[in-house]
Amino acid sequence: MSKLLYLDNAATTKTAPEVVEAMLPYFTEKFGNPSSVYSFAAANKEVINQQRDTIAEMIGAKTNEIYFTGGGSESDNWALKCTAEAYANKGNHIITTKIEHHAILHTAEYLEKRGFEITYLDVDEDGKVKLDDLKAAIRPTTILISVMFANNEIGTIQPIKEIGEIAHEHGILFHTDAVQAFGQLPINVDECHIDMLSASGHKFNGPKGIGIMYIRTGVKIRSFIHGGAQERKRRAGTENVPGIVGIGTAAKRAAANMEERTAKEREVRDYLIDRVLNEIPYCRLNGHRTDRLPNNANFSFQFVEGESLLIKLDMKGICASSGSACTSGSLDPSHVLLAIGLPHEIAHGSLRLTLNEEIEKEDIDYVVDNLKEIVAHLREMSPLYEDFIKKQK
Ligand SMILES: *Cc1c(COP(=O)(O)O)cnc(C)c1O
Numbered sequence: 001m002s003k004l005l006y007l008d009n010a011a012t013t014k015t016a017p018e019v020v021e022a023m024l025p026y027f028t029e030k031f032g033n034p035s036s037v038y039s040f041a042a043a044n045k046e047v048i049n050q051q052r053d054t055i056a057e058m059i060g061a062k063t064n065e066i067y068f069t070g071g072g073s074e075s076d077n078w079a080l081k082c083t084a085e086a087y088a089n090k091g092n093h094i095i096t097t098k099i100e101h102h103a104i105l106h107t108a109e110y111l112e113k114r115g116f117e118i119t120y121l122d123v124d125e126d127g128k129v130k131l132d133d134l135k136a137a138i139r140p141t142t143i144l145i146s147v148m149f150a151n152n153e154i155g156t157i158q159p160i161k162e163i164g165e166i167a168h169e170h171g172i173l174f175h176t177d178a179v180q181a182f183g184q185l186p187i188n189v190d191e192c193h194i195d196m197l198s199a200s201g202h203k204f205n206g207p208k209g210i211g212i213m214y215i216r217t218g219v220k221i222r223s224f225i226h227g228g229a230q231e232r233k234r235r236a237g238t239e240n241v242p243g244i245v246g247i248g249t250a251a252k253r254a255a256a257n258m259e260e261r262t263a264k265e266r267e268v269r270d271y272l273i274d275r276v277l278n279e280i281p282y283c284r285l286n287g288h289r290t291d292r293l294p295n296n297a298n299f300s301f302q303f304v305e306g307e308s309l310l311i312k313l314d315m316k317g318i319c320a321s322s323g324s325a326c327t328s329g330s331l332d333p334s335h336v337l338l339a340i341g342l343p344h345e346i347a348h349g350s351l352r353l354t355l356n357e358e359i360e361k362e363d364i365d366y367v368v369d370n371l372k373e374i375v376a377h378l379r380e381m382s383p384l385y386e387d388f389i390k391k392q393k
Contacts, residue, residue: 003317005363009295010152010180010354011321015246016205022249023207026242034239035228044241051248058255059197060188061214067231068244071211072179072200074224076103078213078235079175079196082222083144084111087173091141097121097129098339100148104177105335108146117141126288127156127340134166144173149181149197153336153352154287155296157185164193173219179203182212183254184262184294195219201243206250210243261357262294271361272297272353275368280375286337286350295355300342303385304349304378312374318367321352345384 006014032041034048052066069075084094096108098120108118119137121129129147145167150157160176167174175196178187182197183204189197197214201207215221215234227236254261273285282302301309306322313320322334333347342350353367379385 003366004319005317005359005367006319007353007355007359007367008319008321009356010203010293010352012202012208013205013356015202015207016250016253018253019206019246019249023242023246026245030241034241035230044239048239048241048244051244051251054248054252054255055199055212058187058251059182059214060190062217064232065214065217067213067215067235068239068247069211069213069224069235070240071209072101072177072198072203073103073211075198075200075211075213076101076177077107078221078224079198080104080107080111080144080146082224083173083175083196083219084116086220086222087143091139091143093117093119093139093141094144094146095119095121095134095137095142096146097123097148099123099127099151099153099336100146101152101177101179104146104148121147123156123339125341126291127151127154127286127336128288128291129158129163131159131162131166134163138166138170138172142170142172144175146175146177149176149178149187150185150293151287151336152180153334154298154340155180155292156287157181157291157293160194161192167195168193180293183251183258186258189214189216196221201247201250204250204254207243207246210240210247212247257357264357265294265355265359268355268359268361268364269295269297272355272364272368275364276371279368280372283375284346286340286342293354296352297354298350298352300337300346301349301351301375302346303382303388304375306348306350308378309349309351309374312378313367313370316366316370316374318370321354322350 032044034044052063055066056063094116096104112118121133123129147158147163149160164174173195174193176194177198179198179200182199195216199212201210223234225236230236230239276299284300286298310320310322333344337347337350
């Protein structure tokens with residue numbers, strides 16, 4: 001089997017060749033510590049700030065509002081824990097949603113054990129936050145609202161601007177986990193009243209282990225790592241210069257062709273969605289039909305076990321996911337699929353396919369043709385399906 005079709009770009013992406021090339025000199029001849037005085041090394045400080053510029057420009061921020069972290073999870077941890085601590089004298093209430101990434105949810109649970117009160121908002125059947133619920137959840141003690149820009153499992157894009165407006169009107173900080181949205185959707189932190197934003201290099205063809213945190217000027221967040229004066233004393237440690245050059249180069253690349261790239265992905269995605277919904281019975285699309293990430297499709301197939309589906313697809317060289325990479329290996333169905341109201345047995349039969357710009361309609365044909373056969377085959381072996389068909393007759 002020679003074919004390998006990678007359809008798990010929400011889990012991670014391939015580092016673009018030009019990104020790797022831009023990084024290489026910073027491992028070898030340009031290895032200097034940016035904090036050193038001599039110009040050979042101090043030049044790297046300038047290089048880091050150029051990457052900050054690129055990223056700031058992409059989201060309508062100022063250069064000194066961009067911080068480099070060790071990834072999306074670190075940025076999410078920083079946003080929640082360190083504003084919670086800094087604003088504890090103002091209140092102890094935080095609002096988030098039931099469909100956040102575990103980097104947010106588990107951090108919120110950690111804070112709950114330390115005396116913070118967390119409201120986890122429900123979402124509607126498409127996975128969107130209901131603005132009336134958000135307004136109703138606000139208390140005089142609310143210090144932070146954290147809602148993801150777009151969901152990593154079902155792709156649904158949140159009404160971020162409206163959420164930001166509500167937060168702003170109430171004088172509450174607004175953080176968004178934009179790890180899936182960054183590089184795929186236009187983002188403007190002022191228009192959306194975003195005070196803090198997380199992004200991660202490896203989700204947009206940059207390297208792993210490097211992330212972005214945007215912090216609006218005036219936000220009183222506590223430092224995440226104490227030590228040297230790097231990152232304006234807020235995140236100490238010698239900078240990951242190759243990683244920072246990598247994430248900056250990847251951001252520039254993503255911004256340069258965002259419109260054409262995502263237009264193509266949308267077209268191929270819709271082709272995939274239409275073929276699956278039309279040709280495979282007892283199947284549903286999860287997430288909003290149109291307000292969804294350009295590269296995301298997520299389906300549930302009745303009478304099918306998601307894990308079996310993944311194994312069979314793997315045998316055909318197709319890399320897919322049943323939800324998020326972080327939950328695979330556990331038998332619990334996805335918290336996101338449960339939150340949009342799917343019963344356990346339907347949530348268990350779910351499949352996430354996330355595209356990139358290289359995926360063509362012919363690739364989708366290969367996937368759907370195989371998927372049809374695999375689903376039919378798995379159902380043939382299912383006693384539940386047998387009962388169901390008997391009852392139909
Ligand atoms: C991948 C992901 C993260 C975690 O990012 P890492 O860089 O892997 O730590 C956080 N939030 C969302 C929505 C993600 O998709």
